[in-house]
Amino acid sequence: MNWQYFLPYVLVMAVVTYLIRMLPLAAFRRRINSRFIRSFLYYVPYAVLSAMTFPAILYATGSLPSACAALAIALVLAWLEKSLLTVAIAASAAALIVQAAISMI
Amino acid sequence: MNYAKGFRDGIPIGLGYLSVSFTFGMMAARSGLTIAQAVFISMTNVTSAGQLAGLNLIAAGSPMLEVALTQFIINLRYALMSLSLSQKLDGGMTTLHRMLFAFCNTDEVFAVASGQKGAVGRRYLYGLITAPYFGWALGTLLGAAAGTLLPAMVRDALGVAIYAMFIAIVIPPSKHNGAVRLAVILAAALSCAMFYLPALNRISGGFAIIICAVAVSALCAKLFPIPEDAGEEGGAA
Numbered sequence: 001m002n003w004q005y006f007l008p009y010v011l012v013m014a015v016v017t018y019l020i021r022m023l024p025l026a027a028f029r030r031r032i033n034s035r036f037i038r039s040f041l042y043y044v045p046y047a048v049l050s051a052m053t054f055p056a057i058l059y060a061t062g063s064l065p066s067a068c069a070a071l072a073i074a075l076v077l078a079w080l081e082k083s084l085l086t087v088a089i090a091a092s093a094a095a096l097i098v099q100a101a102i103s104m105i
Numbered sequence: 106m107n108y109a110k111g112f113r114d115g116i117p118i119g120l121g122y123l124s125v126s127f128t129f130g131m132m133a134a135r136s137g138l139t140i141a142q143a144v145f146i147s148m149t150n151v152t153s154a155g156q157l158a159g160l161n162l163i164a165a166g167s168p169m170l171e172v173a174l175t176q177f178i179i180n181l182r183y184a185l186m187s188l189s190l191s192q193k194l195d196g197g198m199t200t201l202h203r204m205l206f207a208f209c210n211t212d213e214v215f216a217v218a219s220g221q222k223g224a225v226g227r228r229y230l231y232g233l234i235t236a237p238y239f240g241w242a243l244g245t246l247l248g249a250a251a252g253t254l255l256p257a258m259v260r261d262a263l264g265v266a267i268y269a270m271f272i273a274i275v276i277p278p279s280k281h282n283g284a285v286r287l288a289v290i291l292a293a294a295l296s297c298a299m300f301y302l303p304a305l306n307r308i309s310g311g312f313a314i315i316i317c318a319v320a321v322s323a324l325c326a327k328l329f330p331i332p333e334d335a336g337e338e339g340g341a342a
Binding site for chain 1: 117120121124125136137138139142145146149150151152154155156157158159162163169172173176177178179180181182183184185186187188190191200203204206207208210212213257258259261262263264265266267268269270271272273274275276277278279280284285288289290291292293295296297300301313314317318321322323325326327329330331333
């Protein structure tokens with residue numbers, strides 16, 4: 001990809017991300033008093049990650065059956081509170097096994 | 106609470122990042138980025154969800170404002186984490202050190218730092234971010250360079266790893282907290298609706314995530330405000 005096209009995008013991403021992380025840490029040392037805002041911020045990570053995962057995960061492996069297998073394995077292992085690494089690798093393995101099985105049929 | 110202790114605590118995070126950023130590097134290469142560009146994104150952004158969303162928007166040629174807004178919303182959770190962590194730093198964490206450390210305050214780094222007993226200092230924190238930062242960069246490098254050498258079937262299967270990690274972050278708290286469970290289910294449902302329903306699917310991916318996150322978080326905050334004394338530990342683990 002052309003750097004002249006790519007660089008402004010990445011710098012904007014980096015600056016926005018850095019300011020979000022840095023400003024509260026460096027400048028704001030008091031506690032937020034608004035209960036609504038604190039509650040809102042509490043739910044944001046879960047809503048963001050869930051919205052990013054669904055339905056995108058269904059199209060992440062190249063075929064619907066292998067994606068469904070990966071999703072099912074990820075949900076079960078996450079429910080059992082396995083580590084991020086375990087869940088990620090097991091889901092990929094499930095997708096691979098189902099895809100291999102399909103290609104042999 | 107010295108550098109070595111922090112470094113040791115950061116190793117498992119770094120290993121986890123190695124695998125997830127491998128996937129990111131692969132996806133970046135597939136989107137037309139060079140190896141150097143993929144590593145450059147990882148070394149300047151250090152955020153899985155934001156980089157993934159950004160990659161899709163760059164590949165789609167989205168407007169700069171949409172990219173900035175998407176990063177703002179997706180990464181807004183870091184503001185809460187930084188805010189929370191700012192209450193836990195010792196006197197050695199001057200403004201300069203806070204500004205340096207903030208660059209690498211990821212979900213997992215935040216979770217480990219918050220879990221320490223008492224105040225944390227700069228030596229420990231710099232130790233803690235070392236392995237995750239270089240693991241994130243190295244994984245991206247390997248993924249972008251070697252991803253294309255892998256058989257297509259393996260590459261496709263690895264594409265799911267980053268989403269599986271997101272699931273591993275949101276499910277355990279959903280198990281223990283009904284309001285978080287509701288937020289996760291509603292956000293997934295709304296996101297699917299915006300992807301599949303005729304008129305709604307004209308909204309681009311970045312804005313769809315923003316709308317889902319803001320609507321669902323506001324609704325849950327209204328219906329289930331967190332207890333007055335809690336919430337400081339909020340944010341994904």
